Amino acid sequence: MAQIRSITDINEKIQKGEAVVVTAEEVISLVEEYGAEETARRVDVVTTGTFGPMCSSGAFLNLGHPTPRMRMSKVYLNGVNAYGGIAAVDVFLGATEIPDTDPANQNYPGSFNYGGAHVIEDLVAGKQVFLEASSYGTDCYPRQKLEAWIKLEDINEAYLFNPRNCYQNYNVAVNLSDRTIYTYMGILKPRLGNANYCSAGQLSPLLNDPLYRTVGVGTKLFLGGDIGYVSWYGTQHNPCGARGENDVPRTPAGTLALIGDLKKMKSKWLRGVSYLGYGVTLQVGVGLPIPVLDVDVLRHAAVKDGDIVAQVVDYSESYPQGIGGSLGEVTYAQLKSGSITVQGKEIPTAPLSSYPKAKEIAETLKQWIIAGDFTLTEPVASLPSADSGKKSKPLKASK
Amino acid sequence: MVRRKLVLRFPASAVENPFVYTLAKEYNVVANILKANINPRKEGRLVVELYAEEKDYEAAIDFLQSRGVTILPLAQQIVWVEENCTQCGACTGICPTGALWIKRPEMTVSFDGEKCIVCEHCLKACPARAVEARYLSGE
Ligand code: SF4
Numbered sequence A: 001m002a003q004i005r006s007i008t009d010i011n012e013k014i015q016k017g018e019a020v021v022v023t024a025e026e027v028i029s030l031v032e033e034y035g036a037e038e039t040a041r042r043v044d045v046v047t048t049g050t051f052g053p054m055c056s057s058g059a060f061l062n063l064g065h066p067t068p069r070m071r072m073s074k075v076y077l078n079g080v081n082a083y084g085g086i087a088a089v090d091v092f093l094g095a096t097e098i099p100d101t102d103p104a105n106q107n108y109p110g111s112f113n114y115g116g117a118h119v120i121e122d123l124v125a126g127k128q129v130f131l132e133a134s135s136y137g138t139d140c141y142p143r144q145k146l147e148a149w150i151k152l153e154d155i156n157e158a159y160l161f162n163p164r165n166c167y168q169n170y171n172v173a174v175n176l177s178d179r180t181i182y183t184y185m186g187i188l189k190p191r192l193g194n195a196n197y198c199s200a201g202q203l204s205p206l207l208n209d210p211l212y213r214t215v216g217v218g219t220k221l222f223l224g225g226d227i228g229y230v231s232w233y234g235t236q237h238n239p240c241g242a243r244g245e246n247d248v249p250r251t252p253a254g255t256l257a258l259i260g261d262l263k264k265m266k267s268k269w270l271r272g273v274s275y276l277g278y279g280v281t282l283q284v285g286v287g288l289p290i291p292v293l294d295v296d297v298l299r300h301a302a303v304k305d306g307d308i309v310a311q312v313v314d315y316s317e318s319y320p321q322g323i324g325g326s327l328g329e330v331t332y333a334q335l336k337s338g339s340i341t342v343q344g345k346e347i348p349t350a351p352l353s354s355y356p357k358a359k360e361i362a363e364t365l366k367q368w369i370i371a372g373d374f375t376l377t378e379p380v381a382s383l384p385s386a387d388s389g390k391k392s393k394p395l396k397a398s399k
Numbered sequence B: 001m002v003r004r005k006l007v008l009r010f011p012a013s014a015v016e017n018p019f020v021y022t023l024a025k026e027y028n029v030v031a032n033i034l035k036a037n038i039n040p041r042k043e044g045r046l047v048v049e050l051y052a053e054e055k056d057y058e059a060a061i062d063f064l065q066s067r068g069v070t071i072l073p074l075a076q077q078i079v080w081v082e083e084n085c086t087q088c089g090a091c092t093g094i095c096p097t098g099a100l101w102i103k104r105p106e107m108t109v110s111f112d113g114e115k116c117i118v119c120e121h122c123l124k125a126c127p128a129r130a131v132e133a134r135y136l137s138g139e
């Protein structure tokens, strides 16, 4: 495939204020009007976006040294445990952690009103958070107890580090059983009462670069309202599953591990949310810019909802029991129409990932690039793709 | 058994009486306090849900009225707090009336209070807690 432009060429145009940038939604109509080749010649960058629940998220915090010094072992922020099994005053605050006092699903379905994701949102919003720490004490770190009110600005370093974000495609969840079930895919009513899906479809980052041709380790992107970077491929990155003729995965596939400075992020794009009967998670805003290096990259970025399919999966038995299997395939165009047909029954659909906010992110990133505030990066290593042979293995329990 | 939501208005003279205790102890009425607005020596207001056998319930109401408590029926209203809404759409699959609905193809979520039957399904189904119940008495 003949290259049209390099990332260096694009950055020169960005700096001169001449780059042509469109969102992954806008590019669809351009291709319909001018064809892929002409559009690829005209457009330098396509921006994508997603704003959905991403459980595998969290933040590394360095809380600073008190006097006397302390090697914090057990650390709580607003009652939520932050993992202290690293250096003295470093902790990792996971999005899905809940207070030890939360009754969880003992009071089924639990409401999970507050957890790690909410602490992250509160910190980013500039709120005071109550820190409690304890330690066994050492000669070099004698202090054993500490309480303090802290704010994000008081913390030395705070960075978001999400091991798995931006799932490339996802299941459509339904319930075949006779009772309502409460899942990370939302509330599912009995006997195919509703279907929930969770992807921005044609705007979703990895669905627009299905073979990871432009995204790689080191790629700069929109994360939580500021800039972030791809630090690695995400956990459960599974690039070798079934794909359509347009190279788009038909099942959950690639993922990204992302990193960025929490201090610069905005609580609008990092929201703590509660899934009834399931738990707490962080709704994360991510936007990936795609440099149009050649016609193929552009064709991929112009994918539309009608050409992306997802599998309908039963979350009452097939998913929890790890049986596998799909009840059928539907397109995102069908999902967005408000109803799909499964086993001959028409059922209403609802998204969990916000399409209008995904669009706002793609639009924001586009404006950053047009204004010359955001340039593109060359990846320093590529992500395992469809030809990598990478597989996800199940865990064999011994008991 | 009956289960009713009421607004109880207490005169200043009665505010410090342990009504919830008396209702439970003497009348077998479970009083679940939904909202309390009580200041010592001033008029107080309690939004409660009472749960009891029919005859116990009636005796309890007579008792409250004999102590000068005004009892008002409760109207409840669902409020959609737009600035807290992440526009995810999760509520739209749960709302039975289409009061919370998606405009297509934009996929934006809005709330139509006219259609809402106050079933409260959305309260906990909304991950961002952007829907709230507000209690209004018939005052
Ligand atoms: S209370 Fe019931 S009818 Fe009203 S918006 Fe919520 S789910 Fe819909």
Ligand code: SF4
Pocket (backbone or CB within 6 Å): B084, B085, B086, B087, B088, B089, B090, B091, B092, B100, B109, B125, B126, B127, B128, B129, B130, B131
């Ligand atoms: S579930 Fe809550 S946050 Fe999501 S669209 Fe409905 S009201 Fe908004």
